[in-house]
Amino acid sequence: DNYRVRVMADRPARSAIDSLLTSNGLPATNALHNQWEQKTLLGRGSGCGRRHRPCAIVQRPTGDEAVRLEAAKRFALELSIQRALQKQSQHNQDQQMLNMRRAQAQLLLSRVYVGGIGSDANEEALRRAFMPFGPMRSLDVGWDPVQQRHKGFAFVEYDLPEAATLAIDSMNGVVLTGRTLRVSRPSNVPQPAQLVEDLVQQGGLQSTVYVCNVHMDLTESELRSVFEAFGPVKYCALVPDPKRPERHRGYGYIQYETNQAATDAMGSMNNFDLGGQLLRVGRAITNPTTLMPGLAAALANQPAKPAAATGTQAAEPGQPPPAQGETHAVRCGFSEL
Template identity: 50%
Template sequence: MEQSIKMVLMKQTLAHQQQLMASQRNQVQRLQALALMCRVYVGSISFELKEDTIRQAFLPFGPIKSINMSWDPITQKHKGFAFVEYDIPEAAQLSLEQMNGVMLGGRNIKVVGRPSNMPQAQSVIDEITEEAKLYNRIYVASIHPDLTEEDIKSVFEAFGPIKYCKLQQGSAPHRHKGYGFIEYDTKQASNEAISSMNLFDLGGQYLRVGRAITPPNALHSKTPAPATSHMPTAAAVAAAAATAKIQAMDAVATNAAGVLSKLGAPGLLPTPAGGIIPPPGIAIPQQIRAPVPILPGLPTMMGAGQQPGAVAQAQEAIRRAQEAAQAKQQEELQKKLMEEAEPITLQAQENMSIKGQSARHLVMQKLMRKVESRVVILRNMVGPEDVDETLQEEIQDECGKYGQVEKVVIYNEKQSDDEASEVIVKIFVLFSKMQEAEYARDALNGRFFAGRMVRAELYDQALFDHNDFSG
């Protein structure tokens, strides 16, 4: 019976640990999805603009964590696009809604959210946004530093009763970070506040108001700490004993039924004196061949002949070993999850850390690294008058000789805003592998098509993923 109780306890502990690991995996995925929601991609940036101009244009929507502009080491200029990462997802969503197509430095910039090549995070993001719809919360940014929560509440309560109004506090006392959240009793009140107060001049600053896309305290949730079990030790032992008893009774009943069915045939076994059939014996193993690992949350039981002091010392040593093993297990789990998923910070994606004596070698390696792209751009292949319904199919058939073609995009680019301006046709071909794209580039570059010499080269993968064909 004691061995059965131990086995039940082990199964319960394993099931609890699996639930804990699944919960932590979901929590890490949720945090990574929130980090992804904080980013926006800004394309079609004039080469004359610097990072300060981008920061100044996007700062009214909320505090910016980082701006990463990809630089070309040959031209010493940026490549015409940047990644802006905010502290909160609402700021990124508001900038996406209000900055896309805005004229900046003589060009209409393009602002988009998550790249199309990250479908694994979409389900988690949809779950977060659906959860946010349960609350009538709005996001308010670009708040004057001298205004208080009471000032903001007095202005916004004209649209309906307010449950709470909270401004995000800064590091300095009695100073906020310029943004906050307001929750109304009704959805109608929140919608009216957004439509009426967005771009409202309050204290010399234009407010930026939008709907909250995350539930309350979404960014403040922590990864659950390792826990053994919420069930007391005595209760766990009692539950395991009851389960083992039921399992033993089931086994006895099953074996008895089998023996009785055999005894029903005459002459098989002699009947003992008195006509009493003894119950079948149950073989309980006295020892387990392989040592059973001690798992977190497994209660320890005192054996016969053990001294209380020695047992207490042994239990303390086991507890410390359990905590160390648990911490190491959680660390390995989170490390594995972080390696499999997208890096959370843009700096981790874009920058290369250079230390030690190999710094010069790493710098040269960074400058000379191969451009990893599966996209080939074909220039000067056709004119606007040559674009018809069959062109895309012809290009796909031709490029299919060099690999598997996943997508063909024909883009007509006007050189200016004038109606009579020249139109250049760019053709983008997305292959399934980078080697296929390189093979197609080498084969098509310099070839003649309908009297035109085609110029083929690899196109920036990030630009293509964000549907930016201006490069």
């Protein structure tokens, strides 16, 4: 009752134990093992026949040794808890730094430089030209107080980096009031393409597209039926108007089940006339759940879609299948809106 068994797998430890046992007049580990087998102290279970590991008999600590052992256990436990708290604190700090860098990158990517503005162009004309790409936060036109006219350049700041990206891709080289506009990122944005790619990768937005300039009378289900022509859609969400929650703000996000479907939708639906307005479609850079807090809960409660559902219509018997690339909007009659 005063002894317990500890398994020792390495040979140096076994040799040291054998020396210790024999010096105290006790049999070595092999002899102990043979004695136990003869006295049937070792049962023959599922591991019978395998090579047995050497074992040693160590006396259970008592008195002061037991007190020191308990103190050592408490110290190890406290040290383990302290290290776990340090790791958690470091993780929280890293996450905060990542969120700060992400917010800073999104802020930089939301600004657009506009040059080559003609003297006949005013602030209202610029606002109308750049409004279709998304919610605009500010329009700062360089003004010459001496000559009382603008300096031929301006800075447009959007609420979303997606809007700025679409504005640059669509408005660079466009003629406005007889002058060709030069639209680009501001000079203080380092490696914008890499910043966009990092944000997309971090947010897992490879299969998500940004859609803006949506007609105010269109609903999410109608917009979804149009974009389902390119592949199965996980969700279609239009950002609601905070002042009128029953209406949307004219932009939103669509997530596909595959990256290829998102690429096809961006290539085919950008500048598509839907309800008398040209849709603007590009890559999603902002996580939609940050704009619509209820979206994450809705997706978590969304039932799994049957594997057989494809989002495309089968051909009628005796009728040819739809042509490759034919949009669902034409089949549903949305071109008449």
